[in-house]
Amino acid sequence: MLLTITTTHSPATDLGYLLHKHPDKLQTVEISAGKAHIFYPEVNEQKCTAALLLDIDPVGLVRSEGPKGNDFALEQYVNDRPYVASSFMSAVIAKAYSSALNGRCKDKPELPLVVMPFEVTIAVLPVKGGEDVLRMLFEPLGYEVICTRHELDPAFPEWGNSRYFTVTLKHNLTLQQLLSHLYVLIPVCDTDKHYWVSKDEIEKLLTKGKDWLEAHPAKEMIVRRYLKNQRSLANQALSVLLSKDESDEEESVTEMEEAPNQVEEPKMRIHELRLLAAKEVLLQSGAKRVADLGCGEGRLIKLLIPEKQFEYILGMDVSYRSLEIAKERLKLERMPERQAQRIRLIQGSLTYRDKRLEGFDAATLVEVIEHLDEPRLAALEKSVFEYARPVTVVVTTPNAEYNVRFANHEEGKMRHSDHRFEWTRAQFAHWGNRIAHEHGYTVTYQPVGEVDEEVGALSQMAVFTYTGHAADTVVKTLEA
Structure with a gap:
């Protein structure tokens, strides 16, 4: 089976x-x-296509106990698994494109946040329920x-x-x-998996679907099919999603009550982009060892938990x-004890020295x-x-210059x-340069979110790195 991304x-x-895969x-x-096999049928500045060709060995499939279904006695030997996009394809996406799936790019760290035009072709995809189900799954996602x-x-x-389709x-x-959409929805179309679902x-489902599944109108069907219709597992997953919906709704109401006159930012996941940039x-x-200071409702912490690099995560909020x-x-x-020991939430104020914040890497x-x-x-x-002094400090704040691009902008609002304030890029750099000089850090700056040629990005980020030599601090700005 073949999957191409253009x-x-x-x-x-x-x-x-x-994709972390060289075109040559x-x-x-x-x-x-x-x-x-991963290769590139077409590569130039105007158009690039990456192909993922999955070659399933029928003999190896039988030796590995084959499909786990039991529709008929010879299914282990007579089945479509070597020829269709199924859970094998999801497993390959997770393995071959792991960096991209986790939103990381070593050489160009800003790229994972960039929205691009994509065209995906899957040949062939089994869909139980036909074209209506296929559209029900993908069209609500745009x-x-x-x-x-x-x-x-x-x-x-x-x-x-x-029940087989070639899909674009x-x-x-x-x-x-x-x-993340392909990883979850390919086996959902098929309603089968090549391994035992536990x-x-x-x-896996909640991690890969964290940014879209709870709002999907077909989320119940997706959950059931992904978990091979195991009712107990599906009920557990749905209970998490439903409780998250309730928390988000309550949080939104609270924000509206506390800030009825706020300027509305564009609906383009700007806060998610800030969190992803900080995570990167x-x-x-x-x-x-990482401390999220002013952690709020734990959105950044939730992004950090799946990363094994972070051995200890502290969230602090007033x-x-x-x-x-x-x-x-x-x-x-509900977490396993070992996992829960990695995370600690504490109440405290950032305006007082707190020894609990000392000894962190970032x-x-x-x-x-x-x-x-x-x-x-x-x-x-x-x-x-001065007191906590992490090796790395990440600070994001709105870019005041961008406010003129808001439809409901009013001068001074x-x-x-x-x-209490919103800084221009120059004001943020002035503050950051002073902090770096006084406390022995270097500092770099970069935009976060949509970038306008005249007024910059929606948000701005400063990354401080401790050197211990205040007089030697180096300041540089990363261009958008």
């Missing part, structure tokens, strides 16, 4: 960086029942679906159509989003209610500093950069009623 993003060759090389990945259904046998047209999907999104599959910096820093929501969102009480302040007035911001500077 983009016309400029330059289209960025696809090679995202044929690469092969071994799986339990065969091999997957895909244009083009599909051709194949006859059971062209020599016997009276037999009718099969078109959409503008990030590659990580695209791969409780571990719930975590933490991964690249090599940090093992709001007890936010910590309660974070505890529920992260499902700490700390994040995602959209925190703009909520503090000048005296409290000065206290935070000492608390974080901030994005949120609780913001």
Whole structure:
């Protein structure tokens, strides 16, 4: 079976960086029942296509106990598994494109956040329920679906159509989003898996579907099919999704009550982009002990938990209610003991020295500093950069210059009623340069979110790295 991913993003060759697969090389990945070959049929600046060809060995399939279904006695020997896109394809996506699936790009770390035009072709895909189910799964996610259904046998047209389709999907999104959709929905179309489905599959489903599954109108069907209709597992997964919906709804109401006059940011996942950008910096820093300062409802922590690099994650917030929501969102009480020991939530203020914050490799302040007035911001500077002194500190804050691009912009009006200030890029750099000089850090800056040529990005990020030599600090700005 063949899966191709094509983009016309400029330059289209960025696809090679995202997939961590060089276009000039044929690469092969071994799986339990065969091999997957990755190659590029077309590569230039205007268009790039990456192909994933899965070659299942029928003999190896039988030796590995074959499909786990039991529709008829000879299914182990007579089945479509070597010829169709199934859970084998999902397994190969997770193995061959693991960096892209996890939103990482070593050579160009900003690329995973870039929305690109993609066209995906899958040949062939078994779909139980036909074209209606296929569209029900992909169209709510924004895909244009083009599909051709194949006859059971062209020599016997009276037999009718099969459940097999050649499918083309078109959409503008990030590659990580695209791969997460394919990883989950390919086996959902098929309603079968080549391995035993256990409780571990719930975590896989919720991790890969964390940004879209809870809002999908067919989420119940997706959950049931993904878990091979095992009722107990499906009920557990759905209970997590439903409780998350309730928390998100309650949180949204609270935000509206607290900030009725705030400026509305564009609906383009800007906060998600901030969190993903912070996560990427933490991964690249090599940090093992991480503190999320002003963690709120635990959204960043939830992104960090699946990464084994982070041995200990601390979340700190002044709001007890936010910590309660974070505890529920992260499902700490339901985690295995070993996993739960990696995570700790504490209440505290960043304007006071707190020894619990000392000894961390990295700390994040995602959209925190703009909520503090000048005296409290000065206290935070000492608390974080002088006393706690993590090796890496990630700070994000809104870019005030971008506010003029909002449809409901009013001169002098901030994005949120609780913001004490919103800085331009120059003001943020002035603050960051001073912090670096006074406390022995180097600092770099980069945009986060949609970038406008005139006014910059929606948000801005500073990454501080401790050197211990204040006089030698180096300051540089990363261009958009």
